[in-house]
Amino acid sequence: MHTNPAAPLLQVQGLQIAYGGIQAVKGIDFELYAGELVCLIGANGAGKTTTLNAIAGVLPTTGGDILYAGERINPVPAHKRLRRGIALVPEGRGIFTRLTVEENLRMGAYTRRDRDGIEADLEKVYAMLPRVKERLPQVAGTLSGGEQQMVAIGRALLSRPRLLLLDEPSMGLAPLVVEKIFEVVQSVAKEGVTILLVEQNANLALEFAQRGYVMESGKVTLTGSGSELLANPKVRAAYLGEAA
Template sequence: MLDVRGIDVAYGGIRAVRQLNLHVHPGELVALIGANGAGKSTTLRAICGLVPLAAGSIHYQGQSLAGQPVHSMVRQGLVMVPEGRGIFPQLTIEENLYMGAYTRTDKDGVAQDLEGVFTRFPRLAERRKQTAGTLSGGEQQMLAMGRAILSQPKLLLLDEPTMGLAPIMVDKIFEVIADISQRGVTILLIEQNARLALEVSQRGYVLESGELTLQGPAHDLLHDPKVRAAYLGE
């Protein structure tokens, strides 16, 4: 579904990502882990066309993404939940969710998905007319995830979905990620909590200083001595 081949991404004279290759098959949940500044978020931004490539190519469902505007990617089912959530703070929760469905014309389907989000996140249902900027960090992350669901993603890119959240909220977000994956949505997950990310994933990649250093089945990476020492606190 996603094929990233030999990409370089540079900021000024600094190459943030170097000769990166990764792929995600339909239905997979794949984790991309690494330390802060390793180039993980830059990789997602490059996939979505938010930063230009210095080299390499990115293909989604067999088609090159070069030159495609972001809104056309959303229409094709390529959706990102960015680091920092990116909600509209002055809009209500309900209005934020409807923004996720702006490319859709199936009103009945949108209404059904909206109620599905409210069922999954009762806190959002209770506050549906409340402005999003008044929500806690965890509630805003729920909202960002819900808005992505309303977009009907085929490939969902998640950038640090649990950053800054309390442990109980981290568990809730990972429950939602696992549920979305089980419903057939393909996911590429960037997550600082490497253990949780690998536990829910089928495969994983390890990024260090802009370069991939390890890749393989998530179970194998969980038990790799280098990964355990560097990212699992062992």
């Protein structure tokens, strides 16, 4: 099958998601092209995490389509999406607190059988995350929040993702640690991984992202390049704490 290189890697069309009778996502459209870093910003409860979980296959959709590499993946279960290259770093990190750091990282490669490739990817992750390398034998639950976040990103990278879904990577972390996390996100993007980032810190997200989508109560209300959205008075008033 010939795929158009200009076709989006991810296309979300008319996506609807409902929770216990409440429509959390109300027919949104957006797309990501290979190699892009795109962010979803918006207030709490706007539907951002819900959208990410639906793309990862963790939540069922109630309407619309999710197309990945040109194929509709709505019926594909989460573990098969992971095998196809969609990895989620969930909000709150979701690491295995009782396993060591190294065991956590290796869990990321559980769908793979290429032992040499896994070892090579581990070395890459160690080079990108030296703090994580220093902590390999440590039980992951004893790490600081920032270190746990790095382990969660490292674990996702071990699945060799084409599309990395990052949910609130800066949540609850000190500003200096957040800076470090975003440097890591940038290094991952430079490796050619496509990234969809959900981030409460709109200022930071838009500074790093090529494009952004603003979500408000289940709908996409604005879209533009990172710099356009940063300069938009509405965005500045709503998310960057400035007077309109």
